[in-house]
Amino acid sequence: MKTIRALQSTALYLILSVVLLVLAIPFLWMVSASFKEQFEIFRSPPTILPPKPILTNYTTLFGEYNFIRHFLNSVQIAVITTVSQLFLCSLAGYAFAKYEFRLKNVLFLVMLGSMMIPGYTYFVPLFQLVINLGLVDTRIGIVLPHLVGAFGIFFMRQHMESVPDELLDAGRIDGTSEFAAFWKIALPLVRPGLTVLALLAFLGSWNDYVWPLIIIRTREMQTLPVMLAGMVGIYRIEYGALMAGAFLSALPVLLLFGSMQRYFVAGIMEGALRG
Amino acid sequence: MSVRTVDVGHSAAGRPARRHLPRYALERRVLPYIFISPFFILFAVFSLFPLVQALYYSTMKWTGGSDMTFIGLRNYINLFDDPVFIQAVSNTTYYAIGAVFVIQPIALMLALVVNSQLVRLKSFFRVGVILPNLTSSVAAAIMFMLMFDHSYGLFNQGLLALGLPPAKWLDQDLVKFSVLLVAAWRYVGINMLYWLAGLQSIPGEVYEAAAVDGANSWTQFWHITLPLLRPVGLFVLVITIIGTFQLFAEPSVLAGGGPKNASLTIAMYIYRAGFQFSRMGYASAMGYVLAAMIFALSLAQVRLFGSRADGK
Numbered sequence: 202m203k204t205i206r207a208l209q210s211t212a213l214y215l216i217l218s219v220v221l222l223v224l225a226i227p228f229l230w231m232v233s234a235s236f237k238e239q240f241e242i243f244r245s246p247p248t249i250l251p252p253k254p255i256l257t258n259y260t261t262l263f264g265e266y267n268f269i270r271h272f273l274n275s276v277q278i279a280v281i282t283t284v285s286q287l288f289l290c291s292l293a294g295y296a297f298a299k300y301e302f303r304l305k306n307v308l309f310l311v312m313l314g315s316m317m318i319p320g321y322t323y324f325v326p327l328f329q330l331v332i333n334l335g336l337v338d339t340r341i342g343i344v345l346p347h348l349v350g351a352f353g354i355f356f357m358r359q360h361m362e363s364v365p366d367e368l369l370d371a372g373r374i375d376g377t378s379e380f381a382a383f384w385k386i387a388l389p390l391v392r393p394g395l396t397v398l399a400l401l402a403f404l405g406s407w408n409d410y411v412w413p414l415i416i417i418r419t420r421e422m423q424t425l426p427v428m429l430a431g432m433v434g435i436y437r438i439e440y441g442a443l444m445a446g447a448f449l450s451a452l453p454v455l456l457l458f459g460s461m462q463r464y465f466v467a468g469i470m471e472g473a474l475r476g
Numbered sequence: 477m478s479v480r481t482v483d484v485g486h487s488a489a490g491r492p493a494r495r496h497l498p499r500y501a502l503e504r505r506v507l508p509y510i511f512i513s514p515f516f517i518l519f520a521v522f523s524l525f526p527l528v529q530a531l532y533y534s535t536m537k538w539t540g541g542s543d544m545t546f547i548g549l550r551n552y553i554n555l556f557d558d559p560v561f562i563q564a565v566s567n568t569t570y571y572a573i574g575a576v577f578v579i580q581p582i583a584l585m586l587a588l589v590v591n592s593q594l595v596r597l598k599s600f601f602r603v604g605v606i607l608p609n610l611t612s613s614v615a616a617a618i619m620f621m622l623m624f625d626h627s628y629g630l631f632n633q634g635l636l637a638l639g640l641p642p643a644k645w646l647d648q649d650l651v652k653f654s655v656l657l658v659a660a661w662r663y664v665g666i667n668m669l670y671w672l673a674g675l676q677s678i679p680g681e682v683y684e685a686a687a688v689d690g691a692n693s694w695t696q697f698w699h700i701t702l703p704l705l706r707p708v709g710l711f712v713l714v715i716t717i718i719g720t721f722q723l724f725a726e727p728s729v730l731a732g733g734g735p736k737n738a739s740l741t742i743a744m745y746i747y748r749a750g751f752q753f754s755r756m757g758y759a760s761a762m763g764y765v766l767a768a769m770i771f772a773l774s775l776a777q778v779r780l781f782g783s784r785a786d787g788k
Contacts, residue, residue, distance in 0.1 A: 210594035217589060221604045227619040227661060228608070230630055234622060243628035246637070289514045296511035300504065308512065315519055318527065319722050319770055321743050322763035325750040326529035327522060346522040349515045379507050408612035410725045411743075415751060426614040430729050433618065440622060447615040454610045466602050469666070470673035473708055 228451075235259070235445035242440050258441035268446060270421065271428040274340075275407055275450075278424060281344050282406040283399055289349035290398060291391065294357025295383050299369065316351045320412070328415055338418040347406060353398055356472065360394030361387060396461050397468030404454055425450040534761035540754045551761035561762065563737050564745040567652060567727075571741065572720040574656040575663070580712060583664050584705075587671035588697075602672070605665030613662065617729035620658045624730070646731050648738040655727045655739055659720075667712055674708030675701070710781045717773045721766060742766050 234242045236254040262268045296302075297309055320327075327346070328337075336342030364387045372382045388395070410426040417423055423431065429450060432443050458465060534551055538544040555561050590601050608616065623630040624645035632642035645654045678701065686696050724743040727733055733740035733748075742762065750759030 206594065210592075213589050213592055213595050217586075217595070217601055220586060221601070224605060224608055224661065224665065226630075227616075227623060228611075230623060231619045242622070243625065245628050245633060247628075247630060247633050293512040293515050296508040300508035300511075302505065302508040305508075308516070312515065312519075315523060317718065317771060317774060318523065319718070319743075319763070319767055321722060321746045322760075322767040323523060323526035323530045324746070325756050325759050325763070326526035326533060328751070329529075330522070330526060346518065349518055351515070351519075354512075354515060379503050383511075404610060408614075410612065410614050411747070415747075426612050426725070429618060430614050430725070433621070433729055434732075443618055444622065447611075447618045451611040451615050455607065458607075458610055462603050463599075466599070466606065466669065469606075469669050470676070473670035473673040473711055474677055 231444045232448050235441060235448050237441060239439070239441055242444075258439075258445040261439065261442040262445045262449070266428070266432065266442060266446065267420075268428075268449065271423050271425050272449070274422060275425045276453075278340055278343055278413075279403050279406040281340070282347050283402040285344075285348040286350060286353050286402040287395055287399055290353030291357045291361070291388060291395065292383065293349070293354040294359075295361045295387055297354065297358045298361035299364070299366070299387070312351045312354060324411075324415060331416060337416055338422050340422075342416050343413050343424070346412070347409075350402070350405075353402065356398055356401075357391065357394060359471075360391040364390050393464050394468070396464045400457060400461055400465055403457065407454055530760040530763055533757050534764055536757040538757040540756055544757075547757070551758050552765070554758070555761060555765060560737055560740070561742075561745060564740045564742045567737075567739060568721060568723065568741045568743075570652050571656060571659065571723050572717060574652075575659065575716050575720045576713065578656070579660045579663055580667060580716065582660070583667035583712075584671045586664065586668045587675055588701075590668070591672055591675040602669060605668055607665070608662050609666040611662070613658075613725035614729050616658055616662050617726045620654070620661070621730055624654055646735075648735050651727075651731050651735065651739045655723075655730060658726045658730065659723070662726075663719075667716075670708055670712050671705070674705045677708075678704045706781055710777060713777050713781065714774050717777070718770055721770050721773075742769075 233249065233251060235258050236256070237248075237251040238255060238257070241248065241251060241253075297305065331337055331342050331345075334342075336345065368386055368390075369382045372386045373379075377385065408426060409424075410430065413424045413427050414430075417427055425446075429443065429446050432438070432446065535546060535548055536544045537547045537550070586605070589595065590598055595601070611619075626632065626642070626644055626646070629645070631645060635642055643650060645651070682700055682704070683696060686700055691699070722743050723741045724747070727739040727741055728744055731739045733744050743766070746759050746762045746766065749755040749762060
């Protein structure tokens with residue numbers, strides 16, 4: 202009986218190790234290729250590690266492709282989106298969790314329903330609107346439709362519901378204003394939720410491709426995904442520089458995730474149950 | 477502060493009673509609307525308004541200039557005579573079927589493995605599998621582009637090592653499968669987490685009771701686990717459908733929708749019509765057909781799988 206269990210568990214670990222390896226290979230292959238020369242990347246049989254690691258791909262990326270510029274574009278846009286979502290989503294989530302008001306349930310359902318509408322249905326008129334507002338090719342134009350999101354509100358409402366009413370009422374008795382009750386009492390208590398939402402909002406903005414693609418007109422404004430996809434369209438693809446760019450674009454979110462992975466995994470799993 | 481507490485009523489238990497807080501009444505009636513207003517204002521301006529406009533445009537022949545002519549339902553009728561649109565619908569359906577019937581079963585099986593009592597280091601595996609989901613779909617497509625290279629990509633080197641002929645991963649016959657591989661790489665992990673959450677929400681006593689009744693592990697899976705996974709299953713299915721019907725970056729970066737539109741999705745075709753070919757009316761009509769498809773499929777799933785989930 203014991204040996205059967207041992208065999209079974211070995212088999213399970215084997216499956217999981219193979220899965221993790223398979224998931225890791227594309228990433229590792231990209232990192233390795235970013236340090237190789239073009240001929241080395243497509244050598245047969247392949248070399249796992251670059252025999253003579255070079256940095257030329259990175260210098261090309263920073264020089265010819267102006268990587269820093271696009272990186273900073275992405276950072277700015279993602280930070281503005283994240284900060285705004287954290288504030289506006291938790292504010293609305295707090296209202297839905299802690300107040301009674303007329304049409305509350307209807308408004309909540311409308312908000313949830315809005316998540317089902319595909320952006321592609323209204324991208325054409327939305328683009329016209331952005332043209333009319335003079336916001337084409339601007340950071341404000343990229344950011345504006347994403348400053349607050351239905352998912353974030355839904356998510357924060359779940360967390361706000363766990364804030365005890367007694368605590369808020371106690372604050373009110375001490376003369377705390379309604380906004381201060383939200384800001385000073387409720388918000389510090391939902392920090393784990395805020396952490397997860399911060400990462401999700403940052404990820405969503407950082408990885409967004411279609412909306413920036415639609416609204417960006419000049420090379421200088423391009424965010425990282427738009428810039429990287431543009432490198433593919435060129436007649437001769439510089440694989441080394443492309444892999445270096447893809448790698449460096451993934452690095453910040455991986456680091457960010459590394460610092461808050463515990464909260465994040467738990468938050469995702471909770472979301473699946475409550476959704 | 478103490479001055480203010482005086483004029484506020486306390487209930488007998490010493491706890492504040494809300495109805496005794498009149499000075500806050502007005503504030504409390506108005507504030508919630510102010511708190512939720514940013515969302516509803518932005519939603520109205522940047523979603524609802526363009527959504528209504530798109531419906532209007534969808535009945536027009538319009539190339540972006542000032543000449544807009546009403547053509548009724550002509551755009552919608554033309555869609556069904558357009559071989560490229562039919563192709564895009566069939567490709568998108570392929571991706572959706574692949575996501576639901578290939579990616580999700582793998583994700584569920586992995587969740588079962590990680591959930592097994594024989595496996596420790598659960599948090600390590602949970603973190604490991606989710607990493608691909610953090611990279612952008614553009615970066616994911618780029619990584620796979622390197623591996624799909626027709627002569628010396630990693631996939632073909634692997635086939636060669638096994639003594640098999642190299643495959644043309646991005647050719648007409650295989651390109652959809654290749655796109656699905658990229659999607660699988662990016663989405664298996666996150667979906668495994670969803671299923672795992674569902675599995676962990678099933679109380680252990682249920683299984684103990686079943687074991688007492690002599691149910692083997694297969695019967696347990698079939699009669700206990702799967703039915704109890706219904707709520708999570710519904711959630712996963714709905715977001716999978718919403719996601720795959722809006723697939724854009726992977727086929728676009730990997731193959732530009734080609735060759736010969738073999739990987740083109742509805743979302744890509746809308747983008748092309750609206751922003752490259754200046755067929756705004758046509759693109760808007762397509763957008764509404766896409767929304768209708770997503771809505772109908774989600775509704776069908778709620779009908780199929782949601783019935784028992786409500787009574788939990």
